[in-house]
Amino acid sequence: MQNITLDTITEAIINHGDGGKSHPRLYEIYTSLIQHLHDFVREVNLTESELQQGRNFLNQASHHTEEIPAGELHLLTDLLGISELVELLHDAHRGTESNLEGPVYLPNAPERQMGDRLGIDPEGDTLFLSGSVLDLNGQLIANAVIDVWQSNSKGLYDIQDSSHLQGNFRGRFKTDGSGKYTFETVVPMGYPVPVSGPAGELLRRLGRHPWRAAHIHFKVNAPKYTSLTTQIFMAGDPHLDSDTTFAVRSAIIQLQKHETLDELKAHNQSKPFYTSEFDFVLKPVTPAEDHKPAAKHYVYTID
Numbered sequence: 672m673q674n675i676t677l678d679t680i681t682e683a684i685i686n687h688g689d690g691g692k693s694h695p696r697l698y699e700i701y702t703s704l705i706q707h708l709h710d711f712v713r714e715v716n717l718t719e720s721e722l723q724q725g726r727n728f729l730n731q732a733s734h735h736t737e738e739i740p741a742g743e744l745h746l747l748t749d750l751l752g753i754s755e756l757v758e759l760l761h762d763a764h765r766g767t768e769s770n771l772e773g774p775v776y777l778p779n780a781p782e783r784q785m786g787d788r789l790g791i792d793p794e795g796d797t798l799f800l801s802g803s804v805l806d807l808n809g810q811l812i813a814n815a816v817i818d819v820w821q822s823n824s825k826g827l828y829d830i831q832d833s834s835h836l837q838g839n840f841r842g843r844f845k846t847d848g849s850g851k852y853t854f855e856t857v858v859p860m861g862y863p864v865p866v867s868g869p870a871g872e873l874l875r876r877l878g879r880h881p882w883r884a885a886h887i888h889f890k891v892n893a894p895k896y897t898s899l900t901t902q903i904f905m906a907g908d909p910h911l912d913s914d915t916t917f918a919v920r921s922a923i924i925q926l927q928k929h930e931t932l933d934e935l936k937a938h939n940q941s942k943p944f945y946t947s948e949f950d951f952v953l954k955p956v957t958p959a960e961d962h963k964p965a966a967k968h969y970v971y972t973i974d
Contacts, residue, residue, distance in 0.1 A: 681709045731869040743870045745774055749916040750870055750879075766807060766952040770901040771918050773888060775828045780818055783842040788855040790840030795824030795857025797944035798926065803850050804891060804951045811850025812953060818843050818890035819854070826862030826885075858926065858945055861885040861910055874915070884910040884919055889951070896953040903949055924949050 675683060684705050691698025711717075732743040739746060748754045754771050762769050783789070804815040820841045822828050829835035846852045863881040866874060874881050885905040892898045903922045904911060911919050929935070930943035938944060 677713075681706060684709075728869050728873075736868055738865045738867050739774075741774075743865075743868050746864060746870050747873075749773075749918075750864070750874065752917045755917045763954065766897075766954040767891075767899055767901055767950075768920050768922055769899060770920065770922070771916065772890075772900050773902075775830060776820060776888065776890075777830070777841065780820065780841040780843050781838045783844055783854065785844055785847055785851075786853050786855070787842065787844075789819060789821070789842050790823065790829075790856060791836065792823045792840075792857045797938075797940060797942075798856050798858045799853065799938065799944065799946045800856060800887075800924075800949065801851070801853035801946075802948045802950045804846050804852065804893065804953065805850065806896070806953060806955065811846075812893050812896070813846055813848045813850050815846045815850070815852075815891055815893035815896075815951075815953070816843055817846065817852055817951075818892075819856075819887065821856065821859045821887040822862055822885075824857050824860050826860040856887070858905065859885045859887055861908055864915060879915065880910075880913065881915055882910045882913070883916060884908040884914040886918075891951045891953060893953060895956055897956050899951060899953055901951075922949070 685702050688698070691702075732747055735742055749771065758769055758771060804812045804817070806812060820828070823832070823835070823840055825832075827835070829837060829839040829841065840856065842854070844852055844854055861882055861884050864883060865871065866881050871881065885908045886902045888900075888902050890898065890900050901922060902918060903924055904919055906923050906925045911923065924947045926945040926947050928943055928945055929938070929940075935941065935944075
């Protein structure tokens with residue numbers, strides 16, 4: 672198309688192709704993206720210098736670093752609320768709320784027996800977490816697989832701390848015949864996302880803090896039920912209302928402290944400990960659901 676102008680450039684780009692005949696869904700996304708991007712450029716009157724800064728930023732974010740081997744694009748979608756927005760759009764509001772998997776999930780976590788300790792952290796405050804896995808009708812689901820991963824009492828995952836044993840604070844449990852689960856862990860600590868790269872620089876320039884509220888990650892699976900990926904948060908964490916990935920919803924647990932001699936003796940503890948409960952409710956698989964390919968998992972580390 673000749674004589675491109677401010678009034679014609681957007682439609683010219685959208686119409687440059689086969690109009691979605693080859694890939695209708697891609698064309699739908701592409702068309703909307705071009706329209707919104709061009710509207711954005713017009714609205715803020717973007718300059719050439721600012722455009723170049725944006726190019727440099729995205730280029731840096733895509734680079735592999737020691738702290739984030741896969742680059743920061745995944746982290747950026749979290750920090751910009753895009754990851755959580757997608758979760759909210761596709762959460763059917765039936766059963767336990769889904770939530771972000773995050774970048775530190777690793778498949779094939781150690782298999783553990785019900786009641787086992789999830790990890791070793793002598794400085795942490797012991798937490799006994801228990802509950803049930805149920806369907807939408809309140810029926811208990813036996814032999815559901817619960818994949819758990821979390822940070823330790825310093826806010827570090829096993830892959831971020833060389834003093835951690837591999838698989839520390841990771842594990843896969845199965846509910847018993849009555850659909851119950853229980854395991855021992857420590858109260859997790861909130862932590863900052865990596866800030867040494869362009870994402871951290873963006874947060875600093877915007878006056879945003881990098882902190883995540885303390886949480887525990889879960890994946891829950893059972894035959895004939897939709898896989899659930901979610902997070903539960905610790906009540907009282909100072910960043911519940913300002914988690915930097917905007918992931919805090921309603922799954923917040925209260926921790927009950929136990930410190931009497933009888934309680935310590937009953938749980939074989941030498942110092943005060945905590946208990947809490949949380950039930951997972953799974954949705955049945957619907958005939959319309961397609962089998963999704965396995966997701967790629969992006970990992971970051973902290974020195």
